[in-house]
Amino acid sequence: MKTLIVEDDFTSRRILQEFIQSYGPFHIAVNGKEAVEAVRAALEWDEPYDLICLDIMMPEMDGQQALSEILLMQKARGIAGPDRVKIIMTTALADNANVMKALEQQCDCFLVKPIRKAKLMEALRKLALIA
Numbered sequence: 001m002k003t004l005i006v007e008d009d010f011t012s013r014r015i016l017q018e019f020i021q022s023y024g025p026f027h028i029a030v031n032g033k034e035a036v037e038a039v040r041a042a043l044e045w046d047e048p049y050d051l052i053c054l055d056i057m058m059p060e061m062d063g064q065q066a067l068s069e070i071l072l073m074q075k076a077r078g079i080a081g082p083d084r085v086k087i088i089m090t091t092a093l094a095d096n097a098n099v100m101k102a103l104e105q106q107c108d109c110f111l112v113k114p115i116r117k118a119k120l121m122e123a124l125r126k127l128a129l130i131a
Contacts, residue, residue: 006035032061056091
């Protein structure tokens with residue numbers, strides 16, 4: 001499972017790294033702009049990500065904007081449905097507006113910080129990324 005962790009907070013980033021490192025390679029982006037560039041490069045190299053853990057509140061480009069651009073990039077390449085990257089939105093904002101916006105944009109899962117390992121593993125199993 002190739003993962004992109006997109007998180008501007010060091011502690012949250014380290015926690016996600018610890019949780020997923022045994023499942024395969026991972027890369028880090030500290031904002032949405034870096035995330036979009038990482039996904040673009042991975043697609044160009046024909047080495048797409050299987051999972052993106054995407055924070056919502058970040059500098060330069062927030063997670064909602066990055067989600068939209070990532071999905072558009074994949075759509076332009078004919079990647080859709082079960083073949084597209086699985087995206088777990090992560091945020092400290094548990095309000096309904098953020099949850100609904102992320103789900104409307106077709107994220108696959110929504111986790112509220114602090115991320116708990118059991119919740120993340122449950123989400124990864126539900127998305128058929130781990131057994």
